[in-house]
Every structure is written in structure tokens, then in C-alpha cells.
Amino acid sequence: MASKRIGVVLSGCGVYDGTEIHEATLTLYFLDRAAADIIAMAPNIPQHHVINHLTGAVTNESRNVLVESARITRGQIRDIAQVTADQLDAIILPGGFGAAKNLSTVAFDGPSATVNPEVSRLLQEMAKAGKPIGALCIAPALLSKVLAGKGVTLTIGDDAGVAGAIEKMGNKHQLSAFDGIVVDAANRIVTTAAYMCASSIGEAGQGIEKLVAKIMEMA
Amino acid sequence: MASKRIGVVLSGCGVYDGTEIHEATLTLYFLDRAAADIIAMAPNIPQHHVINHLTGAVTNESRNVLVESARITRGQIRDIAQVTADQLDAIILPGGFGAAKNLSTVAFDGPSATVNPEVSRLLQEMAKAGKPIGALCIAPALLSKVLAGKGVTLTIGDDAGVAGAIEKMGNKHQLSAFDGIVVDAANRIVTTAAYMCASSIGEAGQGIEKLVAKIMEMA
Numbered sequence: 035m036a037s038k039r040i041g042v043v044l045s046g047c048g049v050y051d052g053t054e055i056h057e058a059t060l061t062l063y064f065l066d067r068a069a070a071d072i073i074a075m076a077p078n079i080p081q082h083h084v085i086n087h088l089t090g091a092v093t094n095e096s097r098n099v100l101v102e103s104a105r106i107t108r109g110q111i112r113d114i115a116q117v118t119a120d121q122l123d124a125i126i127l128p129g130g131f132g133a134a135k136n137l138s139t140v141a142f143d144g145p146s147a148t149v150n151p152e153v154s155r156l157l158q159e160m161a162k163a164g165k166p167i168g169a170l171c172i173a174p175a176l177l178s179k180v181l182a183g184k185g186v187t188l189t190i191g192d193d194a195g196v197a198g199a200i201e202k203m204g205n206k207h208q209l210s211a212f213d214g215i216v217v218d219a220a221n222r223i224v225t226t227a228a229y230m231c232a233s234s235i236g237e238a239g240q241g242i243e244k245l246v247a248k249i250m251e252m253a
Numbered sequence: 254m255a256s257k258r259i260g261v262v263l264s265g266c267g268v269y270d271g272t273e274i275h276e277a278t279l280t281l282y283f284l285d286r287a288a289a290d291i292i293a294m295a296p297n298i299p300q301h302h303v304i305n306h307l308t309g310a311v312t313n314e315s316r317n318v319l320v321e322s323a324r325i326t327r328g329q330i331r332d333i334a335q336v337t338a339d340q341l342d343a344i345i346l347p348g349g350f351g352a353a354k355n356l357s358t359v360a361f362d363g364p365s366a367t368v369n370p371e372v373s374r375l376l377q378e379m380a381k382a383g384k385p386i387g388a389l390c391i392a393p394a395l396l397s398k399v400l401a402g403k404g405v406t407l408t409i410g411d412d413a414g415v416a417g418a419i420e421k422m423g424n425k426h427q428l429s430a431f432d433g434i435v436v437d438a439a440n441r442i443v444t445t446a447a448y449m450c451a452s453s454i455g456e457a458g459q460g461i462e463k464l465v466a467k468i469m470e471m472a
Contacts, residue, residue, distance in 0.1 A: 047324060048266070054327075063279065087321075087324045088323040229327075
């Protein structure tokens with residue numbers, strides 16, 4: 035049997051301006067242990083900004099989302115513009131502010147956010163094809179915008195502001211903790227809070243491990 | 254019982270110019286699962302260079318080792334110059350070219366390499382105190398230079414060039430694969446090949462999980 039082809043959408047390299055590194059790495063780890071064929075991807079666009087992760091300050095640097103994401107995948111990554119849903123059996127979006135600043139404007143615009151056109155296109159293709167979509171941490175808010183008005187059920191943990199934004203987008207938010215997953219079986223969507231609730235990498239890993247197992251089962 | 258305090262020495266953020274992200278993240282993951290008190294650290298120095306991880310090209314950017322390492326630890330990291338052996342029960346060095354380009358000059362100078370003075374000081378303090386030292390991937394070559402002439406037994410997998418350099422430094426190299434660890438019980442040193450041999454994150458994780466378990470047992 036051929037390996038299941040699982041897309042992983044990255045948004046840079048570092049929690050404050052890109053992909054949350056632990057969430058992405060643990061996603062790759064659990065996928066690889068499940069013998070998935072991993073197809074990592076990111077948009078070829080500038081980052082919204084660059085944050086010094088030691089001080090929290092915005093720097094005057096400019097970095098590229100695809101180039102920085104390649105750090106997490108040891109160079110094995112594709113421009114998301116070149117990926118179509120027929121090449122994938124499922125897709126997973128790790129979190130980090132990159133999902134809300136680079137892949138979308140959720141961090142700034144909440145329910146009025148825009149989503150990167152290639153990210154939106156691929157997620158809509160996956161949804162139309164009935165292929166499973168997983169999203170971690172803040173990424174479900176981006177997914178909610180792509181699927182606005184569809185009534186899908188998602189979790190971002192227990193943040194009232196983000197949960198409210200998801201409801202305003204015409205979807206349903208379900209409370210959860212770091213060790214749970216929320217499965218919308220009808221819409222083939224699995225979400226977990228990860229660092230929206232977790233206070234350590236081990237805690238984040240609990241939900242991520244369950245999410246990856248469920249996505250592999252559904253794919 | 255107080256948690257065991259385990260230092261993790263980072264060297265940037267990305268395999269080609271810094272810490273290998275998977276090795277560092279899985280080290281943190283297994284440590285956290287074992288209830289370790291993790292003390293991440295890095296030297297506050299410029300990186301040797303910056304590599305575009307998508308193309309492999311050297312860029313004209315300059316980045317700081319401590320600042321970039323902070324991406325891997327969500328900002329929770331200390332300047333290694335402020336860490337002494339009495340604050341730690343054991344220490345682990347993940348790999349990546351940063352260990353051989355930023356923490357030392359092993360990548361360029363082989364057996365004649367120099368080691369960052371603060372990294373060298375702390376590792377010598379740990380060795381003198383008989384506290385366990387773990388090293389992954391290429392990091393054992395750096396450790397070999399710090400402990401030159403001590404006759405310690407280390408592995409970097411099966412790379413003949415690096416193994417020869419370790420022997421020239423007055424230490425012993427033992428062949429190994431991605432799923433093994435080499436334990437020098439007398440000198441309290443545990444090493445594993447990780448991405449020197451592994452062809453996937455799941456393979457790298459096998460040796461790293463064993464190394465962390467052994468370090469926690471010895472600490």
C-alpha cells in the first residue's frame with residue numbers, strides 16, 4: 035500500500051512571527067512514525083514582520099516565509115502555489131503567530147481577516163474533495179475564515195476572543211484543553227489547542243499526537 | 254524530589270547554520286516528558302554565517318546565536334556565560350552545523366578546531382564535577398575537542414572523517430547507527446548519531462529518546 039500523503043503548511047520559523055517550532059516538529063515526528071509521506075509547504079511571500087524571540091521586539095529585518103519555513107524541514111519544502119489537493123490525502127496546519135500574521139490577517143482583523151490566496155485555494159480544494167484537514171493552536175481561526183459560514187466545529191482551546199471570532203465567521207467553537215482533540219466528522223476536520231492551552235512541549239505533544247493519529251486514520 | 258536540572262546548549266536555529274531543529278525539539282520533548290527542569294542556553298555571539306535553507310546559499314545577513322536559538326525555546330533561554338555547572342545536574346548538546354560553526358570551528362578546522370570559551374568552560378566544569386554530558390549528531394566532535402587527550406569514548410555515527418578527527422584529538426570513536434547510543438560510563442558521557450545517520454525525524458528520534466532516558470537516569 036502506498037504511503038498516505040500528508041501536507042504540512044508552514045508559516046515561517048518561530049512562534050512570534052512564524053510557525054510554532056515545537057508544534058511543527060512534533061507534527062512531522064508523529065507523521066513520520068506513522069509512515070506518512072510528508073509534503074511540507076509554505077507560501078513564497080515576505081513575513082509580516084520579524085520578532086527578536088529573546089526580547090520580543092520587532093526588528094528592522096525582512097525574511098521570507100518559504101525560506102524560513104525551510105529551516106524546520108531541512109530544506110525539503112515546496113511553494114504552496116505548486117501544490118494541489120489531488121497530490122494530498124490530508125493536510126495539517128501547525129500554529130504559531132505565522133498562521134495569523136503571514137498565512138492570514140487573523141491576528142489583526144479577527145472575523146474580518148483575509149487569508150493568503152494560495153492557502154485559501156488549497157484548503158478549499160481539500161474541503162471540496164472531502165479530504166481531512168487538521169489544524170493546531172491558532173490555525174483553526176484561519177481555517178474558520180476559509181470555511182466561513184459552513185457551520186464547521188473547531189477548537190482553539192478556551193480563548194474567548196478567538197472563539198468569538200470563529201462564531202462570528204459562521205462556525206462553531208468547542209472548548210477544549212491541551213490534551214484533547216475536536217473532531218468534526220461530517221466536515222472531516224480535526225483541531226487541537228496545542229500551545230493555546232499547553233504550558234510545556236510535553237503537554238502540547240499530547241493533543242498533537244492524537245490529532246496526527248486521527249488524521250492518519252481518516253486519510 | 255526536586256526536578257533534575259538539565260541544560261540544553263543551542264547554537265542557532267536551523268541545521269545548516271545553527272541547531273538542528275528536530276534534534277533540539279525532540280530533546281526538549283523527551284526531557285519535558287521525563288519531568289526535567291530544562292535550562293536552555295546559547296552563547297551571545299554572531300553566527301558564523303546565515304544559510305538560505307531553501308537554496309543552500311550563504312546570504313549577506315547577520316544573525317545572533319542567542320537570539321535565533323530563542324526561536325526554538327519560545328524565548329526561554331539564557332546566555333551561556335551566565336550558567337555554571339552548580340546550576341545543572343546534566344547537560345545535552347543537540348547537533349546541527351551550529352555546533353561545528355558557531356560553538357566551535359570543527360567544521361573548518363577538524364582536530365585543530367577551537368571552541369567558544371564559554372561553551373568550553375561550562376563543559377569542563379561539568380566534566381570535572383562528574384555530571385553527565387549528552388551530545389548528538391556532530392556535537393560529540395566539539396565535546397571531543399573540549400576533552401582532548403582524555404581518552405573518552407564517543408560516537409558521531411559512521412563518518413570516517415569526523416571519527417578520524419576525534420581519534421586525532423586523543424579520544425576514541427565507536428561506530429553506531431541512528432537507533433543506538435554510546436555510553437562512556439566512566440566519563441559520564443552519552444552520545445548518539447541522530448542526523449549523522451538518520452534519514453528521517455522518526456529515525457533520529459529513536460536515538461535521541463534513548464539518550465535523554467540515559468542522561469535522566471545518570472543525572
